[in-house]
Amino acid sequence: MVFIEVVCSDPVVHRRRLENRNRGIEGFVEPTWEVVERLREEFASWADHRFVLDTMIDLSPNVATALRFLSATA
Secondary structure (H helix, E strand, O other): OOOEEEEOOOHHHHHHHHHHOOOOOOOOOOOOHHHHHHHHHHOOOOOOOOEEEEOOOOHHHHHHHHHHHHHHHO
């Protein structure tokens, strides 16, 4: 099993994306920035081996990097 953690390293961009997001999932309430901040404080540091992608990098390079990582672990 391989874990890929996706993060946004820029909190200003992260907040803007969150506040403008609407996934349109019936019955799903989009989290507020305050909820995200609270969850971040409660989130235990991930100690397991994982691969981290940063959404500040464009999608295509991130996908290519993830595919290289996955093929190297196969």
